[in-house]
Amino acid sequence: MKSNLEINKKKGFVIVSVNPKIYPLDVVMSAAYIFTDKCYVLVDGDLSEEIIVELRPKDKQELEDLGRDFNNELVNYATYAIQTLKNENLRQAIINRVLLTNSDGNGVSLSHSETDNDKPKPWETEDKPWEKEDSSEDKPWFDDPEGIAVPWEEKYGKDKDN
Amino acid sequence: MEKIKIIDNQVILNFNKQFYSDDAIEMAIRDFSEICEVDETDKGLCLTPKEKTEINLIGLEFYNYVLGVMKNN
Numbered sequence: 001m002k003s004n005l006e007i008n009k010k011k012g013f014v015i016v017s018v019n020p021k022i023y024p025l026d027v028v029m030s031a032a033y034i035f036t037d038k039c040y041v042l043v044d045g046d047l048s049e050e051i052i053v054e055l056r057p058k059d060k061q062e063l064e065d066l067g068r069d070f071n072n073e074l075v076n077y078a079t080y081a082i083q084t085l086k087n088e089n090l091r092q093a094i095i096n097r098v099l100l101t102n103s104d105g106n107g108v109s110l111s112h113s114e115t116d117n118d119k120p121k122p123w124e125t126e127d128k129p130w131e132k133e134d135s136s137e138d139k140p141w142f143d144d145p146e147g148i149a150v151p152w153e154e155k156y157g158k159d160k161d162n
Numbered sequence: 163m164e165k166i167k168i169i170d171n172q173v174i175l176n177f178n179k180q181f182y183s184d185d186a187i188e189m190a191i192r193d194f195s196e197i198c199e200v201d202e203t204d205k206g207l208c209l210t211p212k213e214k215t216e217i218n219l220i221g222l223e224f225y226n227y228v229l230g231v232m233k234n235n
Contacts, residue, residue: 040222
Protein backbone atom coordinates (compact mmCIF):
# COMPACT_ATOMS: atom_id res chain seq x y z
CA MET A 1 0.00 0.00 0.00
CA LYS A 2 1.25 3.45 -0.86
CA SER A 3 2.22 5.58 2.12
CA ASN A 4 0.37 8.81 2.71
CA LEU A 5 3.43 10.46 4.25
CA GLU A 6 5.84 12.80 2.54
CA ILE A 7 8.86 13.56 4.67
CA ASN A 8 11.04 16.61 4.14
CA LYS A 9 13.99 16.14 6.48
CA LYS A 10 15.84 19.18 5.16
CA LYS A 11 13.07 21.63 6.01
CA GLY A 12 11.91 19.58 8.99
CA PHE A 13 8.31 18.78 8.25
CA VAL A 14 6.10 15.90 7.24
CA ILE A 15 3.08 16.11 4.99
CA VAL A 16 0.19 13.75 5.61
CA SER A 17 -2.26 13.28 2.77
CA VAL A 18 -5.76 12.42 3.90
CA ASN A 19 -8.62 11.15 1.79
CA PRO A 20 -11.72 13.19 2.78
CA LYS A 21 -13.96 10.36 1.64
CA ILE A 22 -12.51 8.17 4.39
CA TYR A 23 -11.91 10.78 7.07
CA PRO A 24 -14.40 13.68 7.18
CA LEU A 25 -13.20 17.21 7.80
CA ASP A 26 -14.17 17.38 11.48
CA VAL A 27 -12.14 14.23 12.16
CA VAL A 28 -9.09 15.70 10.40
CA MET A 29 -9.44 19.04 12.20
CA SER A 30 -9.86 17.36 15.59
CA ALA A 31 -6.72 15.30 15.03
CA ALA A 32 -4.88 18.40 13.82
CA TYR A 33 -5.90 20.30 16.95
CA ILE A 34 -4.50 17.55 19.18
CA PHE A 35 -1.16 17.89 17.42
CA THR A 36 -0.89 21.65 18.02
CA ASP A 37 0.65 20.80 21.40
CA LYS A 38 3.74 19.22 19.95
CA CYS A 39 3.96 20.69 16.46
CA TYR A 40 2.84 23.46 14.15
CA VAL A 41 -0.02 22.30 11.98
CA LEU A 42 -1.05 23.70 8.61
CA VAL A 43 -4.07 22.37 6.77
CA ASP A 44 -4.47 22.79 3.04
CA GLY A 45 -5.64 20.95 -0.06
CA ASP A 46 -9.00 20.37 -1.62
CA LEU A 47 -11.94 19.29 0.44
CA SER A 48 -13.34 17.08 -2.31
CA GLU A 49 -10.04 15.56 -3.46
CA GLU A 50 -7.33 15.46 -0.82
CA ILE A 51 -6.65 17.15 2.51
CA ILE A 52 -3.00 17.98 3.12
CA VAL A 53 -1.80 18.31 6.70
CA GLU A 54 1.67 19.70 7.26
CA LEU A 55 3.27 18.92 10.62
CA ARG A 56 6.37 20.80 11.80
CA PRO A 57 7.58 19.53 15.18
CA LYS A 58 8.30 22.18 17.81
CA ASP A 59 11.09 20.05 19.30
CA LYS A 60 13.37 17.56 17.65
CA GLN A 61 11.25 14.57 16.78
CA GLU A 62 11.30 11.73 14.27
CA LEU A 63 9.20 12.94 11.34
CA GLU A 64 8.01 9.54 10.26
CA ASP A 65 6.81 8.73 13.78
CA LEU A 66 4.97 12.03 13.85
CA GLY A 67 3.17 11.26 10.60
CA ARG A 68 2.26 7.78 11.74
CA ASP A 69 1.00 9.13 15.06
CA PHE A 70 -1.21 11.50 13.12
CA ASN A 71 -2.62 8.57 11.15
CA ASN A 72 -3.39 6.81 14.42
CA GLU A 73 -5.13 9.90 15.72
CA LEU A 74 -7.26 9.99 12.59
CA VAL A 75 -8.38 6.42 13.23
CA ASN A 76 -9.03 7.28 16.86
CA TYR A 77 -11.28 10.23 16.05
CA ALA A 78 -13.02 8.43 13.21
CA THR A 79 -13.93 5.59 15.58
CA TYR A 80 -15.19 8.07 18.13
CA ALA A 81 -17.33 9.81 15.49
CA ILE A 82 -18.83 6.48 14.34
CA GLN A 83 -19.61 5.41 17.91
CA THR A 84 -21.21 8.78 18.64
CA LEU A 85 -23.41 8.37 15.59
CA LYS A 86 -24.37 4.83 16.60
CA ASN A 87 -25.30 5.90 20.14
CA GLU A 88 -27.20 8.98 19.05
CA ASN A 89 -30.67 7.40 19.41
CA LEU A 90 -29.86 5.88 22.77
CA ARG A 91 -28.45 9.17 24.05
CA GLN A 92 -31.54 11.03 22.87
CA ALA A 93 -33.79 8.47 24.55
CA ILE A 94 -31.96 8.91 27.85
CA ILE A 95 -32.22 12.70 27.65
CA ASN A 96 -35.95 12.48 26.82
CA ARG A 97 -36.51 10.13 29.74
CA VAL A 98 -34.72 12.48 32.11
CA LEU A 99 -36.74 15.46 30.91
CA LEU A 100 -40.05 13.57 31.04
CA THR A 101 -39.42 12.72 34.69
CA ASN A 102 -40.11 16.38 35.52
CA SER A 103 -43.05 16.82 33.16
CA ASP A 104 -46.80 16.27 33.63
CA GLY A 105 -46.94 13.73 30.81
CA ASN A 106 -48.15 16.09 28.10
CA GLY A 107 -44.72 17.30 27.31
CA VAL A 108 -41.65 18.67 28.92
CA SER A 109 -42.29 21.33 31.50
CA LEU A 110 -39.30 22.76 33.21
CA SER A 111 -41.18 25.59 34.92
CA HIS A 112 -44.01 25.32 37.44
CA SER A 113 -47.47 26.26 36.24
CA GLU A 114 -49.80 28.50 38.26
CA THR A 115 -51.77 25.55 39.63
CA ASP A 116 -48.60 24.12 41.03
CA ASN A 117 -48.55 26.96 43.52
CA ASP A 118 -51.77 25.71 45.13
CA LYS A 119 -50.52 22.21 45.62
CA PRO A 120 -48.59 21.49 48.78
CA LYS A 121 -44.91 21.08 48.10
CA PRO A 122 -43.40 17.68 48.81
CA TRP A 123 -41.23 19.11 51.55
CA GLU A 124 -44.35 20.51 53.25
CA THR A 125 -46.16 17.19 53.44
CA GLU A 126 -43.37 14.89 54.40
CA ASP A 127 -43.11 13.59 57.94
CA LYS A 128 -41.01 15.82 60.20
CA PRO A 129 -40.57 14.08 63.55
CA TRP A 130 -38.46 16.92 64.94
CA GLU A 131 -41.39 19.35 64.59
CA LYS A 132 -43.95 17.20 66.39
CA GLU A 133 -45.13 18.53 69.73
CA ASP A 134 -43.56 16.57 72.48
CA SER A 135 -46.30 15.72 75.01
CA SER A 136 -43.83 14.49 77.59
CA GLU A 137 -41.08 17.07 77.76
CA ASP A 138 -39.73 15.63 80.99
CA LYS A 139 -39.22 12.19 79.52
CA PRO A 140 -35.70 11.48 78.39
CA TRP A 141 -35.20 10.76 74.68
CA PHE A 142 -33.78 7.36 75.56
CA ASP A 143 -35.11 4.38 77.49
CA ASP A 144 -34.33 4.39 81.20
CA PRO A 145 -36.26 1.47 82.76
CA GLU A 146 -34.05 1.39 85.90
CA GLY A 147 -34.43 5.11 86.50
CA ILE A 148 -30.70 5.71 86.86
CA ALA A 149 -30.52 8.63 84.48
CA VAL A 150 -31.79 11.12 87.06
CA PRO A 151 -29.41 14.03 87.60
CA TRP A 152 -27.62 14.14 90.99
CA GLU A 153 -29.10 17.52 91.96
CA GLU A 154 -32.59 16.34 91.16
CA LYS A 155 -32.23 13.14 93.15
CA TYR A 156 -30.35 14.38 96.24
CA GLY A 157 -30.73 18.13 96.08
CA LYS A 158 -27.93 20.69 95.75
CA ASP A 159 -24.93 20.34 98.00
CA LYS A 160 -25.38 23.18 100.45
CA ASP A 161 -21.63 23.48 101.10
CA ASN A 162 -21.00 24.49 97.54
CA MET B 163 0.18 29.18 -3.06
CA GLU B 164 2.72 29.43 -0.25
CA LYS B 165 1.04 29.29 3.12
CA ILE B 166 3.77 31.20 4.95
CA LYS B 167 5.90 33.77 3.19
CA ILE B 168 8.47 35.99 4.87
CA ILE B 169 9.30 39.40 3.42
CA ASP B 170 11.63 41.65 5.42
CA ASN B 171 10.07 42.01 8.85
CA GLN B 172 6.70 40.68 7.75
CA VAL B 173 5.15 37.28 7.55
CA ILE B 174 2.35 36.76 5.05
CA LEU B 175 -0.14 34.00 5.66
CA ASN B 176 -2.55 32.54 3.15
CA PHE B 177 -5.42 30.62 4.62
CA ASN B 178 -7.37 28.04 2.71
CA LYS B 179 -10.94 29.12 3.48
CA GLN B 180 -12.21 25.59 2.98
CA PHE B 181 -10.55 24.66 6.25
CA TYR B 182 -10.13 27.85 8.25
CA SER B 183 -13.23 29.83 9.15
CA ASP B 184 -13.33 33.63 8.81
CA ASP B 185 -14.64 34.04 12.35
CA ALA B 186 -11.72 32.12 13.82
CA ILE B 187 -9.23 34.13 11.77
CA GLU B 188 -10.86 37.39 12.90
CA MET B 189 -10.66 36.32 16.51
CA ALA B 190 -7.02 35.33 16.13
CA ILE B 191 -6.28 38.71 14.51
CA ARG B 192 -7.83 40.48 17.50
CA ASP B 193 -5.79 38.43 19.95
CA PHE B 194 -2.53 38.76 18.00
CA SER B 195 -2.92 42.51 17.60
CA GLU B 196 -1.29 42.91 21.02
CA ILE B 197 1.99 41.50 19.81
CA CYS B 198 1.97 42.44 16.14
CA GLU B 199 0.45 44.69 13.52
CA VAL B 200 -2.03 42.78 11.39
CA ASP B 201 -3.10 43.88 7.90
CA GLU B 202 -5.38 42.09 5.52
CA THR B 203 -4.01 42.66 2.00
CA ASP B 204 -4.41 41.13 -1.45
CA LYS B 205 -1.30 39.06 -0.85
CA GLY B 206 -2.72 37.61 2.33
CA LEU B 207 -2.66 38.32 6.01
CA CYS B 208 0.42 40.37 6.89
CA LEU B 209 1.79 40.13 10.41
CA THR B 210 4.47 42.57 11.53
CA PRO B 211 5.76 41.91 15.04
CA LYS B 212 5.98 44.92 17.35
CA GLU B 213 9.10 43.56 19.00
CA LYS B 214 12.02 41.72 17.54
CA THR B 215 11.22 38.03 17.45
CA GLU B 216 11.53 34.96 15.26
CA ILE B 217 9.08 35.96 12.58
CA ASN B 218 8.51 32.52 11.10
CA LEU B 219 7.33 31.26 14.48
CA ILE B 220 4.70 33.98 14.71
CA GLY B 221 3.16 32.75 11.47
CA LEU B 222 3.18 29.15 12.60
CA GLU B 223 1.77 30.06 16.01
CA PHE B 224 -0.96 32.02 14.28
CA TYR B 225 -1.98 28.95 12.30
CA ASN B 226 -2.09 26.87 15.47
CA TYR B 227 -4.05 29.55 17.26
CA VAL B 228 -6.72 29.64 14.56
CA LEU B 229 -7.09 25.86 14.84
CA GLY B 230 -7.53 26.22 18.58
CA VAL B 231 -10.19 28.92 18.19
CA MET B 232 -12.07 26.78 15.69
CA LYS B 233 -12.00 23.81 18.01
CA ASN B 234 -13.25 25.81 20.97
CA ASN B 235 -16.05 27.42 19.00
